[in-house]
Amino acid sequence: QVSLKESGPGILQPFQTLSLTCSFSGFSLGTSNMGVGWIRQTSGKGLEYLATIWWDDDKYFNPSLNSRLTVSKDTSNNQAFLKITSVDTADTGTYYCTQVPGCNSFDYWGQGVMVTVSS
Amino acid sequence: DTVLTQSPALAVSPGERVSISCRASEGVNSYMHWYQQKPGQQPKLLIYKASNLASGVPARFSGSGSGTDFTLTIDPVEADDTATYFCQQSWNDPFTFGSGTKLEIK
Numbered sequence: 360q361v362s363l364k365e366s367g368p369g370i371l372q373p374f375q376t377l378s379l380t381c382s383f384s385g386f387s388l389g390t391s392n393m394g395v396g397w398i399r400q401t402s403g404k405g406l407e408y409l410a411t412i413w414w415d416d417d418k419y420f421n422p423s424l425n426s427r428l429t430v431s432k433d434t435s436n437n438q439a440f441l442k443i444t445s446v447d448t449a450d451t452g453t454y455y456c457t458q459v460p461g462c463n464s465f466d467y468w469g470q471g472v473m474v475t476v477s478s
Numbered sequence: 479d480t481v482l483t484q485s486p487a488l489a490v491s492p493g494e495r496v497s498i499s500c501r502a503s504e505g506v507n508s509y510m511h512w513y514q515q516k517p518g519q520q521p522k523l524l525i526y527k528a529s530n531l532a533s534g535v536p537a538r539f540s541g542s543g544s545g546t547d548f549t550l551t552i553d554p555v556e557a558d559d560t561a562t563y564f565c566q567q568s569w570n571d572p573f574t575f576g577s578g579t580k581l582e583i584k
Contacts, residue, residue, distance in 0.1 A: 406521070406564060406575035421572040423479075455520055462527055463568030464511040468520040 361385035363395075363456050363469035370475045377443040377474060381456030385467075388414050388434045394459035395432065395439040400471070401452030411459050412439055446476045480504050482565050482576035489582040495553035498579045500565035502546045509569035510548045512541055515578070516561045524563075525550060557583050 367379040381395055388395060397409040410420045412430040420428050429442040439456060453473050457465035481503040490496045500510065508528040513521040523532040525541035528548060540551045552559055560583050565576040 405577050406566070408566075408573040408575070423572065462509065463573060464523055464526040465513070465521070465566070466523050466526075466532065468522070471520050 361458055361467040363458065363467060365454060365456050365469045365472040367454065367472045367474060369473065370477065371446060372478055373447050373476060374445050375476075377441075377446050377450065377476075379441045379454055379456075379472065379474075381439040381441070381469060383437050383439070383456070383458070383469075386458055387437065388412075388432050388439065390414055392461040396457045396459040396463075396465055397430065397441045397454065398457060398465065398468075399450075399452045399454045401449070403449060409443075410441065411463070448476050450474065451476045479572060480506065480567055480570040480574050482567060482574055484563075484565060484576040484579045486577075487580045487582065489584055490555050491584045492557055493554045495551065496555050496581065498550040498552075498563050498581070500543075500548045500550070500576050502548070502567055504570060505545045506567040506569035508544050509567055510541075510543065511566045511568065512539075512550045513564045513566065514559075514561045515564065521564060552581075555581075555583060559583060 363383040394411045394413040396411040410430045427444045432439045453471040455471045456469045458467040483501045510528050512525040515521040524539050529541045542549050562578040562580045564578045
């Protein structure tokens, strides 16, 4: 069965870079039309789509955060990665990784990782 | 961005039928998806592409609509359906979510 789990620093300071890892099983990013997406849930904006990395290394970003986001993958180890540069308190929230099929629904979600940005 | 508007809250009794609406500020074809989120849990996909039941989801859940107006229906409602329900569109850039409808079971 499909399973995903996010991991990350928990707490970081303003202007630092947030690095998150998504470790998954039950599917492969080597499979055609498969992707891993990143979504966050904040008290300010609710659920917010961030980015997707696809099986062929194509990437899609939310334009409002585009310049701050980087996504990458390690197909052989079933991992995907998200980096957000220059964080501030508005980036505080729960970050989820998801399995993404071709129609861009978010089929399976990880349990989420809480990230707090505080000085 | 495409704004998805949902009513904030609904309250129904077990055994009743409930319809949760989602209105998009511009057309999204049939690329509307529905999720259930219980307190302290991650969202769970219920319906994809407007009317397709996700794997393992009970047939009590159904979806309809196209263009700008969509509905998630639960019939009959059970006590375990207490949750917040979100719609999400993937037709327009960027993908967006509604603010959620909190469903209370009386």
